[in-house]
Amino acid sequence: MNAEYDLIVIGGGAGGMSAARTAARRGARTLLVQAGPTGGECTYTGCIPSKALIAAAAVGRTFDEAMRSVRRSIDTVAATAADDVFANEGIAIVHGRARFRSPTELDVDGRRLSARRFVLAAGTHPAVPAIAGLDEVDYLTNETVFDLDAQPRSLAVLGGGPMGCELAQAFSRLGSIVTIIEELDRLLPREDPDASAAIAEVFAAEAIAVLVRTEVVRAEALDSKGAARLHLADGSTFDADRLLVAAGRTASTDGVGLDLAGVATGGRGYVVTDDRLATSASGIWAAGDVTGRLALTHAADEMGRLAATNALSPRWRRRRFDASAIPWVTYTDPEVARVGLTEDAAATAGPARVAFLPMTEVDRAIVTEQTAGFVKLVAGPRPVLRTVGGGRLLGATIVATRAGELIHEPTLAMRTRMFTGRLAQTVHAYPSWSIAVRQAAAQFFFETEGRQARPARSRAEPS
Secondary structure (H helix, E strand, O other): OOOOEEEEEEOOOHHHHHHHHHHHHOOOOEEEEEOOOOOHHHHHHOHHHHHHHHHHHHOOOOHHHHHHHHHHHHHHHHHHHOHHHHHHOOEEEEEOOEEEEEOOEEEEOOEEEEEEEEEEOOOEEEOOOOOEOHHHOOOEOOOOHHHOOOOOOEEEEEOOOHHHHHHHHHHHHHOOEEEEEOOOOOOOOOOOHHHHHHHHHHHHHOOOEEEOOOOEEEEEEOOOOOOEEEEEOOOOEEEEOEEEEOOOEEEOOOOOOHHHHOOOEOHHHOEOOOOOOEOOOOOEEEOHHHHOOOOOHHHHHHHHHHHHHHHOOOHHHOOOOOOOOOOEEEOOOOEEEEEEOOHHHHHHHOOOEEEEEEHHHOHHHHHHOOOOOEEEEEEEOEOOOEOHHHOEEEEEEEEEOOHHHHOHHHHHHHHOOOEOHHHHHOOOOOOOOOHHHHHHHHOOOOOEOOEOOEEOOOOOOOO
16 A cells, blocks of 8 residues: 555554664654643653652641752653654654544544554543532643642642552642542552552651541532532541642543554453554554553553554564563552552462562661561462473562562563572662561561562462
8 A cells, every 4th residue: 555654653652662663773654643742641640740749748848948949850750752853763743632543544634644554552541430510620640740830738648559549649748638439448559569558658657647448429519619518328528738649640542543443442442452563553552551451651662662563573473462571660658669569369270379578678778777578479380390490580569669669570580580699699789678588588488587479368368
């Protein structure tokens, strides 16, 4: 077919930028279509502003100082994804709303474009729960909270997942009275229960109120400035100056014309893909949050690279997307990091052993007086060799001040399929944070300081 481009990428976030750059490096005629400025949710309303706010709050800055830091950080990072940067890399950019006309044609604000292949990386937006009266409240989401020009005296956070916990702690440290409301039975419900318990304990010490197993049945606006009264299922009410909705995400696929392209979607509009990130439509791949696989910037970057490579490769050279060794980090203080299986998942899947080390037994944590948290390693038998060399690492959960950095050693171990024993054999600098990984791994071989690996338990209680 005659086509203007070899590949058109829809969406200029992490997945889209990665896909476009990968295609351009392969010499493909590449177009990136983005409705707004390139950089996506992570740059403007996600990772960058939230981590800037967290950092500012941690060092005692005022609300106004913190918000100035947020805006400086956004501007600095956004400059690396400006149009001229992509132009210098051989990538054309069109700003506008994309809509498929067919599997090979796209309409962008009235302009018709064609390509041999497409990568859909349209991202997600905040999910808003169906709560009566909520649409009458001027509530905040991650898309609006960083535009605040005045600090709320009190803040209710609807949702105890990563974004809710991160922003709750940041606003609390800036001086707001914060309450988290979570329907499930614990904070960070996708993490190991030990991690949830550790963060709940820290939040209690910092006077962040946490209401779990709590359902909001109705919301009531108290004024035009965002104050709200929440009516709970038990009949009680709760008032706050501002309400932050952090109740998950939904795919930004409305209006993209996926039906005209033959692209199937599932729950919340997420695009259905196979293990090579191909959609149900020939010639169209998807990457990033829009797939509903992993809502993580680094996962989107990896998916974008793989989707573009597969789109431009013959069928026999297309590779599978493997999420088993992609880490997660929640940037609370302490941080919560995980890769692979939790203890509960490992115990359900088959025989596994767990090494657990509280940070109270790590000298670096002791000397810095940052002893909240733990290292938990989960290992299982290898095919044929079984537990020789400690078996293979199935997963790790780390709660610590530097957990987001510590998690990468277990991640590398899983990625390279090394023997778990290599972690115990590797000499670590003393007294570093990462020596905790070695201390924990040693438990798979012998008792050390009264601790030894134990069988994994399903629905593990806090250790």
